[in-house]
Every structure is written in structure tokens, then in C-alpha cells.
Amino acid sequence: MADTGETFAAVAARSLWASMAQAGVDWPVSCRNGTCRTCLARLTEGTVVYDVPWPGLSLEEKRDGYCLPCIARPASDITVLPG
Ligand code: FES
Numbered sequence: 001m002a003d004t005g006e007t008f009a010a011v012a013a014r015s016l017w018a019s020m021a022q023a024g025v026d027w028p029v030s031c032r033n034g035t036c037r038t039c040l041a042r043l044t045e046g047t048v049v050y051d052v053p054w055p056g057l058s059l060e061e062k063r064d065g066y067c068l069p070c071i072a073r074p075a076s077d078i079t080v081l082p083g
Pocket residue numbers: 028029030031032033034035036037038039040056068069070071
């Protein structure tokens with residue numbers, strides 16, 4: 001994570017949040033389905049993919065690097081900041 005320097009293994013088959021939780025990273029989460037935005041994060045490096053057609057983010061937010069770790073899966077090595 002860009003602000004703390006913490007690193008964790010993010011598995012492509014699981015959500016970022018699931019990988020964070022397994023690594024002991026304390027990250028806010030609530031709905032876990034991409035609607036409440038509690039988990040909002042900003043990617044400073046890397047890309048993510050979603051299994052749902054349109055996560056709860058605007059085009060502008062996606063373009064600016066925001067993501068929802070509860071449903072985003074890593075598509076590369078990533079660096080995130082709290083949203
Ligand atoms: S926890 Fe609700 S959108 Fe991620």
C-alpha cells in the first residue's frame with residue numbers, strides 16, 4: 001500500500017479485499033458486493049478487473065484509478081491508497 005509501505009500477495013482469483021484480509025490488512029468493508037463504496041480505494045499502480053458488468057463507480061472515477069477492492073481482482077501488481 002502506497003501510504004504505509006505494507007505489501008501483500010494479491011491472488012488474481014480472489015478480490016483485493018479478500019487478499020488484504022488474509023494478509024491482516026485493516027481495510028474498511030461492508031456490503032462486499034460493490035454497491036456501498038465503503039471499501040473505495042485508489043490505484044496508484046496497476047490494473048484490476050471486475051466480474052460484474054458495472055461496479056459502483058463512475059466512468060470518471062474508474063479513469064482516475066478508483067476501485068472497489070471488495071469485488072476488484074488484480075490484473076497486475078498493484079499499489080493502492082485509501083479512497
Ligand atoms: S464493501 Fe461495499 S462496495 Fe466494497
